[in-house]
Each structure stands twice: as structure tokens, then as C-alpha cells.
Amino acid sequence: MSLTRSPSALRARSRDLVRLAGAAALCSAGLAWGQAAAPVAQDNPEMAAVSAQVQQMARDSAGRAGLGQARVEVEVGSLDPRLKLAPCQRIEPYLPPGLPVWGRTRIGLKCTQGSKLWNVTLPITVHVWSRSLVTQTALAGGTQLAAEHFTEAEVDLAAAPGLPISQPGLAIGRTLSRPVPAGTALRQTDLKARQWFAAGETVRVVAVGPGWQVVTEGEAMNPGLEGQTVRIRTESGRLLQGRPVGDRQVEVAL
Known part of the structure; x- marks a missing residue:
């Protein structure tokens, strides 16, 4: 099992996912009908349909990035309940410049047609689950890694910067730069520079x-x-x- 694409390539492939998640954000915030910011009920049929569409787009995006077996989840947060936004006939979701496209990030919502234009952001979390190497036990900083230190498990690639180390040969013989708990997905930042x-x-x-x-x-x-x-x-x-x-x-x- 090997992750062959770089983090930048994966993030680029995920942009369509985040843009589509903006549609789910519109439903979650209840903004398409000019309401005050509020969460929508989980059994809302329109929200369910959009969420299914987001999930499919996420799977397609992960497949193009070389993670065909990845399982992607998108959590849409809520706007500040104190916000009172004017009714809007057209809302455009967008990805604010400089923000990551997976992990904890934000979607921009811009009213482009209404009595009073506005622009807000909504928190979302994009999880990308795939199988990778994790530590079997807690390991102290300075440990020289060996094959018996690892097992394989499903991890969230988006939980921290950089991709987890997916091949034992890339970790065996390397030295930990810090202590790591059991079940940790090892990343390059956990290893001392060679x-x-x-x-x-x-x-x-x-x-x-x-x-x-x-x-x-x-x-x-x-x-x-x-x-x-x-x-x-x-x-x-x-x-x-x-x-x-x-x-x-x-x-x-x-």
C-alpha cells in the first residue's frame, strides 16, 4: 500500500470537494431562504441529498488523487447564531484564499443578489480516511524504529499537515524526534532529520x-x-x- 501523490497534489484535487461542500453549507445555515443563521434538521431531505452529493464528489476526488480506497467525510458547521442576514436570492460558495482545502477549514458564502449584499464564512471539517502505518505501542523520543513498532490501521490523512508514512521502508532505521502515543500515524515531522x-x-x-x-x-x-x-x-x-x-x-x- 503506497500513497504516491504529494500533499499539494491531494489538496489541489480536493478543491472541487470543498466548493461542493459550500452547497451543503447553504442548506445547513438555512440561508437560501433568507433566514437567520441556524442549523437545519438532520432529516431535512434537501440537506440529505446535498450531503450524498458531497460524499460522492469526495470519493471521486480521492480516487483521482491516487487514494481509491480513501473514505472521505465532510462535517459542515454552523454560523454564529447572533448573525442576522438579509434575505438573498443568490448565494455563491467559495474557498477563501490561503485556507487549506481539507482538515479544519472554512467555506465562504457570498450574497450576490439581494436587497443587502453580505459575505460570511462557515466552518467545515474534511476528513480523508485511508489505511496507513501506526505505532503499536507508545514510543519514547529517540527510539530507533523497527518493523515490530508498526501495524496498519485506518487514519485521517487530514488530521495533521503532511501525509502519514505509508511504507515501512521509509521509517525503519529512522529516529523519533519526539514521544508518540500508541496508535499514532507517523509523519515526517515525527522523525529526526537525516x-x-x-x-x-x-x-x-x-x-x-x-x-x-x-x-x-x-x-x-x-x-x-x-x-x-x-x-x-x-x-x-x-x-x-x-x-x-x-x-x-x-x-x-x-
């Missing part, structure tokens, strides 16, 4: 540009830590900045 080389070591530098690639060697000016920038001095004395990508290997984009 040091691919030390300052002063000779490293292989791969410079990549549009349609070309150059390979050379240089001296690392600082330790090559996973996820951090490293400075390299080439044989000609030129200073470059790159990204450690493996054992004594650096990638530079020019």
Missing part, C-alpha cells in the same frame, strides 16, 4: 536546468541535513546553494 554528510566532506553536486544537467564535485560548507539548504564550494571556488538529497549528494537548481 544528516547525509558532514561539513568539509566532498559531495557530488548535480545542477539541473531546463533540458540540461551538469554533475560536478565540491566541498560542503555546512552539514547536509534533510530538508535544509547547504552551501557548496566547487573546485573553481564558486559558492552554490543546494538541497541534500542522499548520501553525499546535493541537487542545485539553476
